[in-house]
Amino acid sequence: MLPPNTPIALPPLRILLVDDQEATRQVLVAQLHAAGHAVEQADSAESALTLFRQHAPDLVLLDVEMPGHDGYWVASQLRASEAGGWTPIIFLSSLDQDHNLWQAIESGGDDYLVKPVSGTVLQAKLRAMQRLRRMQNRLIELSDELRVANEQLTRISHEDALTGLPNRRGFDLRLQQEILSAQRDQTPLTLVLCDIDFFKGYNDTLGHVEGDACLQQLGQLLRSLCRRPRDYPARYGGEEFALILPGTPRSGAMTFARALLRTLELKAIPHPCSSIAKHLTLSGGITTCVPDKTSSAEGLLRRADEALYAAKSRGRNCFFSFEMQMDTREQRGNGRLPPASLA
Numbered sequence: 001m002l003p004p005n006t007p008i009a010l011p012p013l014r015i016l017l018v019d020d021q022e023a024t025r026q027v028l029v030a031q032l033h034a035a036g037h038a039v040e041q042a043d044s045a046e047s048a049l050t051l052f053r054q055h056a057p058d059l060v061l062l063d064v065e066m067p068g069h070d071g072y073w074v075a076s077q078l079r080a081s082e083a084g085g086w087t088p089i090i091f092l093s094s095l096d097q098d099h100n101l102w103q104a105i106e107s108g109g110d111d112y113l114v115k116p117v118s119g120t121v122l123q124a125k126l127r128a129m130q131r132l133r134r135m136q137n138r139l140i141e142l143s144d145e146l147r148v149a150n151e152q153l154t155r156i157s158h159e160d161a162l163t164g165l166p167n168r169r170g171f172d173l174r175l176q177q178e179i180l181s182a183q184r185d186q187t188p189l190t191l192v193l194c195d196i197d198f199f200k201g202y203n204d205t206l207g208h209v210e211g212d213a214c215l216q217q218l219g220q221l222l223r224s225l226c227r228r229p230r231d232y233p234a235r236y237g238g239e240e241f242a243l244i245l246p247g248t249p250r251s252g253a254m255t256f257a258r259a260l261l262r263t264l265e266l267k268a269i270p271h272p273c274s275s276i277a278k279h280l281t282l283s284g285g286i287t288t289c290v291p292d293k294t295s296s297a298e299g300l301l302r303r304a305d306e307a308l309y310a311a312k313s314r315g316r317n318c319f320f321s322f323e324m325q326m327d328t329r330e331q332r333g334n335g336r337l338p339p340a341s342l343a
């Protein structure tokens with residue numbers, strides 16, 4: 001605990017001193033320097049505005065009577081130039097009428113001292129300003145911390161904790177944005193919904209910990225297949241994943257799905273109780289459109305979900321598209337081999 005009269009150490013101020021009288025400035029500068037403050041000097045209204053812009057001082061000491069524009073004008077200009085900010089202004093004037101003080105405060109000043117100002121009064125006022133400055137800095141720090149915390153919160157709230165992929169919330173937001181963007185550019189937009197086949201059996205046989213690890217592995221695989229910067233894989237919920245593929249036409253979407261199935265085949269994640277393969281497989285629904293004003297996220301999701309249902313009914317381990325009127329196996333039947341990746 002400090003003894004009662006020990007002055008608290010406060011950070012020095014960067015002060016803009018505005019006065020047309022050089023002799024007055026010299027006296028004040030000596031006092032301010034003695035107290036450890038840094039001073040910029042302006043001898044006119046115009047140079048005050050210029051130095052204020054250049055140096056963004058912590059405090060302005062402002063004379064009232066100057067040739068040309070007076071101190072009141074300077075104060076109102078400074079206030080107008082500070083969007084959302086507030087640099088303290090103390091008027092120093094030999095005018096001692098009440099209406100002078102009133103006008104000074106009305107023009108944007110925070111305090112008014114009548115010249116000649118005693119050294120003690122000036123130092124006391126500056127210490128009060130230093131305290132305010134310290135508080136202001138703390139508020140800026142706190143609001144920065146709050147902004148960072150908010151950003152983290154937004155990121156976390158849009159992320160699936162298990163796979164690290166965007167979650168349903170993040171996905172819904174992105175889908176809205178991509179629909180608007182594709183609508184504006186009149187480019188095709190593909191939405192893919194995929195679902196692990198017989199995942200209940202996987203969980204029931206290997207347990208939920210293994211089930212979770214499998215979902216993580218699939219999340220990584222989907223991420224690695226999304227090579228284009230705006231491709232967006234997400235965990236839609238449970239064992240369902242969704243992919244937004246902007247600028248991807250129907251044929252491209254089919255190629256992507258075939259590559260995905262092929263990669264899964266090569267990875268061969270063992271699935272002990274699938275009735276269609278020894279390894280983990282996916283079924284998927286694809287929908288592709290060039291969105292118009294009637295297109296909606298709900299409409300696209302409904303269509304992709306119906307296509308997913310169709311893929312399940314067609315025996316699983318395939319992706320179906322109503323727009324192509326075929327699934328990935330039928331396309332394979334065209335004689336083209338599926339690529340292992342989409343490099």
Ligand SMILES: Nc1nc2c(ncn2[C@@H]2O[C@H](COP(=O)(O)OP(=O)(O)OP(=O)(O)O)[C@@H](O)[C@H]2O)c(=O)[nH]1
Pocket residue numbers: 162195196197198199200201203207208209210211212215237238239312316
């Ligand atoms: N381990 C784990 N399992 C999950 C998670 N979310 C959903 N599941 C499981 O995923 C399984 C989904 O089962 P169903 O909806 O019956 O579908 P399915 O067994 O994959 O059958 P089909 O989709 O018809 O091929 C359920 O057993 C859920 O418990 C998760 O976060 N972790």
